[in-house]
Amino acid sequence: MRTTLTALLATTAMALSTGAYATDASYKAETEIDKGDHGSYEKTTKVVSDSDDTRVATEVNVDKDVDEDGDMTKTTTIEKTRDPQGLFNKETEKLKESVKREDGEVTVETKHTVNGETVKDTKTTR
Numbered sequence: 001m002r003t004t005l006t007a008l009l010a011t012t013a014m015a016l017s018t019g020a021y022a023t024d025a026s027y028k029a030e031t032e033i034d035k036g037d038h039g040s041y042e043k044t045t046k047v048v049s050d051s052d053d054t055r056v057a058t059e060v061n062v063d064k065d066v067d068e069d070g071d072m073t074k075t076t077t078i079e080k081t082r083d084p085q086g087l088f089n090k091e092t093e094k095l096k097e098s099v100k101r102e103d104g105e106v107t108v109e110t111k112h113t114v115n116g117e118t119v120k121d122t123k124t125t126r
Contacts, residue, residue, distance in 0.1 A: 025049065025050060025051045025052070026049070026050045027047075027050075028047070028049075029045065029047045029048075030045070030046045031044070031045045031046075036065070038066040038068060039064070039066045041064050042062070042063045042064075043061070043063075044061045045059070045060045046058070047059075053084055054083065054085070055081075056081070057080070057083075058078070061075075061078075062075070062076050063076075071100075071101060071103070072099075072100070072101045073098065074099045074100075075098045075099075076095075076096070076097045077094070077096045078094070078095045078096075079092065079093070079094045080092070081093075092116070093114050093115075094111075094112070095111070095112050095113075096109075096110070098110075105125060105126070106126045107125045107126075108125075108126075109122070
């Protein structure tokens with residue numbers, strides 16, 4: 001699960017760095033963090049890269065909630081959209097991982113979709 005997130009982030013970084021070497025390229029990144037009680041937070045990072053023929057937009061959202069009992073839910077969502085010039089060739093990849101720790105039990109749910117089609121959907125409890 002973490003390797004999938006790492007692989008997707010590495011792929012995104014490579015895609016963005018490749019566009020940065022094009023002659024007419026632009027790059028924009030924004031990060032927003034909202035802190036809550038008991039260590040809760042929400043962090044959103046948006047990265048957009050435009051090159052001569054392709055626009056790549058990546059959004060990473062991390063939402064962590066901790067209650068007063070110490071139970072925790074953390075959801076990480078990565079959405080990458082690649083849009084080359086032309087019509088009807090836009091690709092969207094989304095990875096969502098939720099980790100819930102409650103009463104000493106940990107549940108991990110992972111869902112990976114490509115262009116709206118589910119590629120992987122798992123749930124593990126330990």
